[in-house]
Amino acid sequence: MKISYLFFKICVLTLCCIQIAAAQNRYELNSEWYCNPIGDTKATGSELSSTDYSLEKWMPATVPGTVLTTLLNNGKVPDPFYGMNNEKIKDIYETGREHYTYWFAKDFTEKAKEGEQVWLSFRGINYSVEVFLNGQKVNAEPYKGMYLRKQFNITSFLAENGKNRLAVLVHPADHVGNPNGGQGGDGTIAKGVALQYTAGWDWIQPVRDRNTGIWDKVFIEKTGAVNLKNPHIVTLVEGVRKPGEEQDPATIKVSAELQNTLSVPVKGTLQYTLAGQTVSKTVSLKAHKTVEVDLPDFILEAPKLWWPSGYGEQNLYDMDIKFLTDGQTSDSEKVTFGVREIQTDWNAHTLSKQISVNGQKIFIKGGNWIISDAMLRFSKERYDAEIRFHRDMNLNLIRIWGGALPERPEFYEACDKYGLLVIQDFWMSGDCNGRWLDPKKKEDQWTRRQYPDDHSLFIESAKDVVKMLRNHASLAIWCGGNEITPPADIMHAIKEEILPEYDGTRWFIDYSNSDEMSYNFKGGNGDGPYGIQDISTFWAERTWPFNSEVGSVGTGDAVSLRRFLPEENQVIPIEMEGTEKVKDEVWTYHKYIDYGNSMEPYGTPRDMEDFATKAQLVNYNQYRGLMEGFTAHMWDWYTGVIIWKTQNPWTALRGQMYDYYLDPNACLYGLREGSEALHAMYDPVKGNIMIANNTFEQQHDLMLRVTAYDMDGKSKRLTQVFNYIEPASIRLIMSLQKSIQELSNEKGLFLAVQLLNVDQELVSDNFYWIPDAEGNYSGLQEMASAQLKVEATKISDSEISVTVSNSADNTVSFFNRLSLVDADTRERLLPTFFSDNYVSLVPGEEKTITVSYDKLKSTDALIEIGGWNTPTQTIEIR
Incomplete structure (x- = not known):
């Protein structure tokens, strides 16, 4: 027994040593950073980056993170997400840029062995930096732009004793924008290559430091003479496939960039192993050159395909791509990918694009995503939770709105895992970039149309983002911008140069509501509406055939509201006539969107708790009705819909299925119900009972059961009948309008619309509450208690x-x-x-x-x- 235990301990220690050794080829600098404002720092970068310089009086810094995050974590500012606290924090537009210009310093231990190259990598800074290491400046050329990764060879900068000091001076954006209440404030925030919402929007107040900081991860990486970068995997899946079957082969195309750091040529082998087979190519690299190398195509037999959520499994493969010289690994990159192919076609009936995966058309049920956290406090765990919520809502797509950022790899990893397709906007919007006249904007439309100031930086950043994200199975579509195309030269570079050369496998939408995506037969902007609507609207009024933005309300319950509303502001929001504001300033500040008279049928709210409870009834009905209404017309009126919006990156009071603290409200579960893959539903306009099938299989021998219940719980079976339904289709079964009207006339009723399979198991269980003849829920207000x-x-x-x-x-x-x-x-x-x-x-x-x-x-x-x-x-x- 003792020998076995000792052997176990030795195995564990050996494994740990192997893992630690492997991990040391790349590790993150994410702790024990310190910072100091430039105004309080007299030393130069050369002096600061010496380990002899004392950091004793410097403040602990959060990296990755923003200046505002560090200040909050050190108690220097109040929580800007609570009450009116954001008004207590100085805005960079008033203070000047120097107020939020900070030095960041980090000591680390590293020595380069013979033949080893050591690299310092930044995955994102905002907005420009000067980098010093051990008394020397690292970046001879300017490094600026929020979405541009940079890697520096620091081998020659490392201290002989291995004790190193990194010092980084972070400057805010050159144009921080006046937060004057416009979308993106006065619009000048868009003069840089960065996110636009930080100057304020209709769902958020201004972020006071405009997200200045080393906001994304910082890595140290060690390689041999050849640095392997930006591996690219393309999967080709021919024909029409079905989940759960043994698949015909798929083609795997792999390439990678190889950088020779030496002043002499290097010869070696680029290779990977997949399904027990090794694919390789001998490569000769000239001195100090970087080249992209294509490996021979690989035919993967019986591949396990990746499918969107609700249609099949999210199978993923791991690949370790290596470059070897003299049999030794110079560098390697691990990539996780899914085998799938995205196709798009023009639907001549709906006049919109339709999306297919592996040859199967997908009715798009999507949500618009802003950003996980307005202060860029990202984590793999939070991403996982948020994307899981989207999966649980039975959605199959997320669109990343163009006023924010290209989402992080950890976001895409969660989407790969949970099966959410992604539309990734490039970072511009019609509001800031000049689509409309806007009295709140500082400059005219012609000037704003050419934002940002540095087109070459935008193009360079776009190229880098494509390289960073292109291997993710979930990434389905690129989009030029939110409600506007980029300027002509940027548009040409993205569409005709960058995507064909560095991706070439995905649909590119010129802009989010373009006619190319969805024929805008009504004129106007091609999206919306965004507020509370009568449920009949979703069923009876036709909108754009692939609506990129349509949504409603989203206030949480009383528990959620108390997290960020001070006690004196825990009141019923009362609208001020003729405005979009309510009488309470905190509700207005947090961008509350009014519910109109939608709660009155349940009885006038008595207090905030009663208001929030009744709001959940409205929430559930709004989003169930929205998705059911669109689904009822799939492939006839519509090929897809994307809700504006499913989440908030701060404590806003509109458009959200869960609050900033990740607490779901009834919106989430109403949407989950209405988005079921196999779904029985009631049309409140015509009284029709319908079945929707969003699977690839014909469904046989389904029992449709519709039951009415009065307010005392007495039941009446309205129908019970067998049905079938074709794949990816909608089927009208019958109208029960007359029966429902008669039964609901006096006090309203409950309506259970259910589907059972051949095993008599419920596969769809949809429960409606129907108002009385006056449109009120009078019966609900008189119900007996039910323990x-x-x-x-x-x-x-x-x-x-x-x-x-x-x-x-x-x-x-x-x-x-x-x-x-x-x-x-x-x-x-x-x-x-x-x-x-x-x-x-x-x-x-x-x-x-x-x-x-x-x-x-x-x-x-x-x-x-x-x-x-x-x-x-x-x-x-x-």
């Missing part, structure tokens, strides 16, 4: 099974919210994922909901549940 029986059982270190049952003697238990809460504080544990939420149970019904929380193993948690007519209770987890 639920709830049991919670821990089934793994990250999952709980919650069984909820409603007695046959009760009425309907309506609209129950589940939460996972800390046993001591009773605060919600976030992010938590629910297989369903805001659930209703008819008399005698039982449902099981899976609750997922990654830290469950180390957390003492409870389940909390309560609903419209169901008392809140807290349940211990067995």
Whole structure:
């Protein structure tokens, strides 16, 4: 027994040593940074970057991160996401750029062995930097532009004793913009190659430092004489494929850039191994040259394909591409990729593009994404949670809005994992870049049309971003900009030079709502509307056939609101007539979008909690109705829709399925319901019952069951009939308008529209609440209480099974919210994922909901549940 244990310890230690050795070829500089404002720093860069210079009085810095993040983490500014705190922070437009110009310093240990090259890599700075190492300036040429990676060979700069000091002076953008309340303020923020929202937008207040800082990762990397960079993998999948089948072969095309750092030629082998086979090519590199090398095409037999969420598995392959000299690895790059092919066609019936993956057309159900965090506090874990929420909403695409940034590789890794296709905008918008007349803009349209000032920097950055992101299976489409094309020379470079040479496999949209994407038969901007709408609008009024932006409200519940609203501002928002503002300044400051009279049918809200509760009923109906209305007309009116928007990067009060703190509201679950792959639904305009099939399979022997329940819980079966439906189609089954009107006339009713498979399992369970003849939910306001029986059982270190049952003697238990809460504080544990939420149970019904929380193993948690007519209770987890 002792020998076995000793052997185990030796194996573990050996493995750890191997992993550490491998990891040291590339590691991140992400701790023990210090910073100081330039105004308080008298020393030069050469002096600061000497290890003899004391950093004792400098402030601990957050890298990667922005100046504002560092100030917040050191208690120098209040949380700008809370209340009116953002108004207490000095804006760079008023202070001048020097106020947010900072030195950052980091000590690290590194020595180059003989024949080894050491590289310093920045994945993103904002906006320009001067880099010093051990008393010497590293960047002889200016390094500026938010989206441009840079790598410096620092081998000759390293200290002989291995003790090194890196000092980086970070300057804000040359033009920070006047945050005058316009979209992007006065628009001059767009004169640089950076994100535009930081001067303010209709969903955010200005970010005071304009995101100045070493905002993305910094790496040290070690290679041999040849540095392998920007590997490129293209997968070609011919024909029409189906998930779950053994596949015909796919073609894999691989290339990489090789940089010879020596003053003499180098000969070696570029190679990778896939499916047990090695593909290689002998390469001769001239002195101090960088070349791109194509490897022979590889035919992958029986590939495991990557599919969008809801259609198939998200299979991924790992590839280690190496360059060897004399049998030794000079450098290698690991790449994870999916085997799939994106196709686009013009649908002559809808007059819009339609997207196919592996030969199968996909009805696009998407969400517009701004950015994960307005202060650029990115993490792999937060990205994973947010993309998981999008998967759980049954969406299949995310569009990255052009006023922000090219998303980080960690974002794309999550999209690869969860099966979300991505449209990546290049970083400009019609608001700042001159599409419209705008009295808030400083310069005229002709001038703004030529933003940014440095076109060559934009083009260089675009080329680099394409190289950084192109291997991700999820990246489906490039887009020139938000609601405007780039200037002609930039447009030409992207469309005719960069993409054909460095990608060439994806659809390029000139701009987000262009006629090439979706014929704009109504005129105008080709997107919207953005506010609360009558549900009938989504069903009966035709909009653009591939709508890139259409959305509604998104206020969270009272628990969410209390996180950032001071107690005195926890009030019902009352609209000021003739304006977009409400009487409370904090609600207005956080960009609240009004619900109009949509809550009145439920009864006038009594206080903020009641207001927020009723808002969730509206939220659920809005987004279920939006997606059902578009789905009801798929391939006839529409090839896709992208919701504006699914998330907020700060504590905004509009357009979100979950709040900044990753707490979902009813928008998420209404959208999840309406976006089901196989879905039975009710048309509130015509009273039709319809089935949608967003799978590639014909569905046979589906039992459609429609049941009405009155406010006492008494049921009446309206139909129960077998049906089938073709792949990727919509089918009208029948109209029940007359029956529903008669039953709902007095007090309203509940309508359960369900699909069961041949095993009598529910595959779609859709629960509507129908108003009375006056359009009010009078019956809801008089419902009797319905106590639920709830049991919670821990089934793994990250999952709980919650069984909820409603007695046959009760009425309907309506609209129950589940939460996972800390046993001591009773605060919600976030992010938590629910297989369903805001659930209703008819008399005698039982449902099981899976609750997922990654830290469950180390957390003492409870389940909390309560609903419209169901008392809140807290349940211990067995």
